[in-house]
Amino acid sequence: MERWQKMNVYFSLVGLIIFIVCIIFIKKLPILLLPAAFALGITFNCFKTIYKKIPPPGYEEVENKNKNISKNKKKKAKKR
Template identity: 45%
Template sequence: MERWYKINVWLSVLGILIFVSSLIFLKQMPLFLLPAMFGLGMAFKGGKNIYKNEGPPKTQKSKKTDYNKKKKKK
């Protein structure tokens, strides 16, 4: 869980850096608004995960049947 917390902190910091660096070049090229909003979204999502203390997403293991065991006997 501590590792997940660190990942979210770095995600937020990276998002803020992308946001600020995109705003610097925004006057030269208005298309830089897209990465700025992406960075803001990254920072918001990481901050929300930190605030709510959410853990990593759970992975579901599929229940696959082994067809080799169920071969027809001849």
């Protein structure tokens, strides 16, 4: 889980850097508004993930599978 949060922090920082660089050069190349908007979206999404403490995709499924496996083993042990 900590690795997931660190990755989101790094992505948000990279998104901010790309956004700032694109805004600096926007007068020379107006097409840079597209990557600036994309980088800003990535930044907001990563900050939202960090703030709400959303787990990585598939994290809950693995937890549930492990619980089901242990329950099945206990049931089999009780039957014997």
